[in-house]
Amino acid sequence: xxxxxxxxxxxxxxxxxxxxxxxxxxxxxxxxxxxxxxxxxxxxxxxxxxxxxxxxxxxxxxxxxxxxxxxxxxxxxxxxxxxxxxxxxxxxxxxxxxxxxxxxxxxxxxxxxxxxxxxxxxxxxxxxxxxxxxxxxxxxxxxxxxxxxxxxxxxxxxxxxxxxxxxxxxxxxxxxxxxxxxxxxxxxxxxx
Numbered sequence: 001x002x003x004x005x006x007x008x009x010x011x012x013x014x015x016x017x018x019x020x021x022x023x024x025x026x027x028x029x030x031x032x033x034x035x036x037x038x039x040x041x042x043x044x045x046x047x048x049x050x051x052x053x054x055x056x057x058x059x060x061x062x063x064x065x066x067x068x069x070x071x072x073x074x075x076x077x078x079x080x081x082x083x084x085x086x087x088x089x090x091x092x093x094x095x096x097x098x099x100x101x102x103x104x105x106x107x108x109x110x111x112x113x114x115x116x117x118x119x120x121x122x123x124x125x126x127x128x129x130x131x132x133x134x135x136x137x138x139x140x141x142x143x144x145x146x147x148x149x150x151x152x153x154x155x156x157x158x159x160x161x162x163x164x165x166x167x168x169x170x171x172x173x174x175x176x177x178x179x180x181x182x183x184x185x186x187x188x189x190x191x192x
Contacts, residue, residue, distance in 0.1 A: 001029060002037040009044040010054075016042070016076055023084040024058055031091045034062040042076065056083040060091075065151075067094060067158050090158060097154045144174065149187055152177040 003025050005017060020040055028035050038060045045053040048070035052072035056079040060067045070087040073079030146169040147155070156164035156177055168189065176188040 001025070001033050004037065006039065006041045007043070008041065009046055010076075011041045012042060016080075019077060020056075020080050023080050024087065027084055027088055028060055028091065031088065032060075032062065032095065034065070034075055035060050037061045043153055054079045056080055058083055060087070065094060065155060065158070067091060068160075077092045094154065094158055097157075126192070146172065149175070149185075151175055 003021065005012060005020070010068075024040060025038060028038055039059065041057040043055040045055060047053065050072075052074050054074065055070065055072045056076070057070045058068070067087070067090050069083055069090055071079055071082035071086055073082055133160065144165065144167045146167045148169050152164045152166045152168075152175070156162075156179070157168070159178045163176055165174065167173065167178050168175040171189065173189060175190075178186045178188070180186050
């Protein structure tokens with residue numbers, strides 16, 4: 001497994017690196033052997049009002065899975081311990097969901113057609129485009145891998161997102177899974 005360490009406003013020494021490898025890398029390798037890459041980011045917040053100013057962010061990648069956890073502490077070792085505990089819970093949660101995924105189907109998913117989207121109403125497109133341009137503050141790019149809608153739900157929940165874009169392995173088309181207000185999930189699959 002590739003283990004990448006990044007820092008921001010933080011000086012990394014061998015003692016901290018070794019401790020993080022022991023608490024994070026070894027835990028991942030022990031609990032989930034499918035991980036291909038792990039990125040660990042150490043951040044020192046310079047704001048004096050933040051008491052727990054040491055933050056550790058871990059993003060672990062496996063084939064078709066991303067597990068992300070973040071935590072803070074008054075010192076970096078406390079933050080590593082906290083993030084390690086969170087990571088262990090997330091990995092166990094992911095493993096449990098993967099073992100149960102075969103038992104569920106996506107009958108609660110909702111297909112939204114373009115005709116239904118058209119019924120939602122329209123507005124002056126110039127105003128909308130200008131507002132959208134002003135409000136886009138972050139752009140993200142990522143590799144889409146074919147996964148099932150059930151796996152997409154697991155990924156979305158693991159990342160803590162409200163939606164997840166993926167390639168549906170059943171239809172081999174781009175799709176979006178999203179969390180509905182009624183706590184069910186919706187599936188959007190465009191037709192071309």
